[in-house]
Amino acid sequence: KAIGTDAFQEADIVGITMPITKHNFLVTRAEDIPRTIAEAFHLASTGRPGPVLVDITKDALQARTTFVRPTAAHLRGYRPKTRPHPRQIREAARLITSSERPVLYVGGGVLKAGATAELRDLAELTGVPVVTTLMALGAFPGSHPQHMGMPGMHGDVSAVAALQKADLIVALGARFDDRVTGRLDSFAPHAKVVHADIDPAEISKNRYADVPIVGDAREVIAALAAAVREEGGPGDHAAWWRDLNRWRDTYPRGYDLPADGTLSPQLVIERIGRLAPEGTLFASGVGQHQMWAAQFLPHDEPGTWFNSGGAGTMGYAVPAAMGARAGRPDRTVWAIDGDGCFQMTNQELVTCALNDLPIKVAVINNGALGMVRQWQNLFYGARFSNTVLHDGATNAATGSTRGVGSAANRGTRVPDFVLLAEAMGCVGLRCESPDELDAVIDKANSVTDRPVVVDFIVHEDAMVWPMVPAGTSNDDIMAARGVRPDFGDATDD
Known part of the structure; x- marks a missing residue:
């Protein structure tokens, strides 16, 4: 009333x-x-x-x-509508078998449909390269030789090149969002598009689909594999793979260690992935740590990566990890968070401590809102505005005086995440040196009765590479240290 x-x-x-x-x-x-x-x-x-x-x-x-x-x-x-139209499936299969430079562009819809086994069957049947979006990591094994990586703004150079030089893109449960396409009018200029999605509103919304397929990803992919077999199997992609392997070998995923011996954030995330127990679930927040987690964690198993994707939800990692642990109490769960994101939802650790949800949180603490700082560094003449999360003085919490006035470990990090974790009933740990990195991660993994927060004090000015600057073409991607790759002409020997 x-x-x-x-x-x-x-x-x-x-x-x-x-x-x-x-x-x-x-x-x-x-x-x-x-x-x-x-x-x-x-x-x-x-x-x-x-x-x-x-x-x-x-x-x-x-x-x-x-x-x-x-x-x-x-x-x-x-x-x-879950069942695809047979005529559209046949036309898509004809394009797959006749194209010279096809790519399977896989989105999160494949994971939602539980279609990972069908995807692997289709990929191995056709011999076509696979790229998986941020929301699809794990849908196709990251270690598989046909996996070219993640496309988009901070994707692998080889994945971006594969889409740009393709003559056919088979989009499965993906939506051609701006983080993947860059400037839309320059995206994959020579490619025809097969677009399969359960939501008809997504098809041709951003990129015109030459062959639109409305249906559940699992049914679509299984039908495509059957139709490809009827067409006589895969085409000859030897020249295409020579290009793909050249790009992958020339521009591999990697990073530089800080010259001053401080802790590299990429190294931290890579070692967490290497030392994590088998079957570990990973959640991430939003920002630099999110992209490094996408790049350097293992993504071989579906359903082990939790991320807010295009919503860009800072503060997502801790509550997502909490839910993952509640749903899979048999699994270790790591939240990869930044010092900015962590301050938005860290109070949920009280809920974890009170409800026997012993998640582990890695705070990649660079004393800044890192991704915004990176943009200010690259595009705004290093005019830093409202991105600093330290006081500019000596790090009283750790007794460290190095880094005052330098690019690393500058100032006292506020709050003290170790004390904050302990106040909320968690184990608090801190790591500042590469020499102690593995031991600290092992200690965190050994705690099973309470949540753990590890404050990793990392280099302030580490940057995420590769990078496609916002509003530009994917052809303008910058590889490590901002180097512009030369893709050459596809199918050159």
């Missing part, structure tokens, strides 16, 4: 969330609650998965009713 009267704390949450949910409901009667909840779960988990909000009024929550278990949800007008 109070709805619309501006009563205490009233907010039109249904209206507010409408643009960012798949659907939402307002429930005003107690007897409608079971049916609505069943419908909400059906909507959230079918078709293109997405969040559904259910707003239940206070009087409905306080009323008495008789619970009736709902039958299967039947929503008028909601009929997700």
Whole structure:
């Protein structure tokens, strides 16, 4: 009765969330609650998965009713199409077998569809290179010889080159977002596009699809593999692989260690991945540490990488790791976070400590909002504004005086994450030297009864490479230390 009267704390949450949910409901009667909840779960988990909000009024929550278990949800007008059209599948298979420079561009929809086995079968059948987006890491084994890496703004040079020089892109559960394409009008200029997605609104939204396929990724990929076999199997891609391997060998993934002997953030993340127990789950926040985690953690198993993707949600890592541990209590869970992100949601460690969720948090502490600082360094003449997270003085927390006025370890890092962790019932550790790195990570892995926070004090001015500057073409990608790669002409021997 109070709805619309501006009563205490009233907010039109249904209206507010409408643009960012798949659907939402307002429930005003107690007897409608079971049916609505069943419908909400059906909507959230079918078709293109997405969040559904259910707003239940206070009087409905306080009323008495008789619970009736709902039958299967039947929503008028909601009929997700999962089976692809056979004609489109045949046309896509014909293009795959006849193209000279094809690429499988794999997005998070493949993971959501549980289609990783089907993807590997299709890739190995065709011999086509595979690139996996940030949201698809683990959908195809990162160590597989056909995996070219992650495309996009901070992707692998070889993955970016593969898309730019392709004559056919087979997009599976991906949406051609701006982080992958760079300047859209210069993206993959010579490629035809097969675009498969369960959401018809995504197809041809950003890039025109020569062959649009609406359907569930698992059914689409299985059908494509069968159709390729009917077409007589894969084409000859030997010349294409010579180009791909040249780019991969010439511009490998890597990083430089700081000249002053301080801790490299890339090394920290790489060693966490190497020393983590088998089956470890990884979550990351947003920023430089996110890109380094995408680049240097192992991504061979599906469902082991949790990330907010295009939402760019700072503070995502700790609550995501908490949920991952609750869902998989048999697995070790590491949250890779930055000192900026960590300060947005670290209070959830209290929830972890009180509810027996012993996650591990690596705080990649460079004393700055690193990704913004990188942009200020590269594009704004090193005019640093509101990105510093230290006081500019000696590091009193560790007793370290090195780095005052230098590029590394400058100033006292605030807050002291070790003391903060201990105050929240966690184990707090700190690492400042490469010499102690493995021992500290091993100690964190050995703690199983409480959450662990490791404060890794790393070099302040480390940068994420490669990089495609915002608003530019993927052809303008800068490799390590800003070097511009020379792709040459595809299919040159």
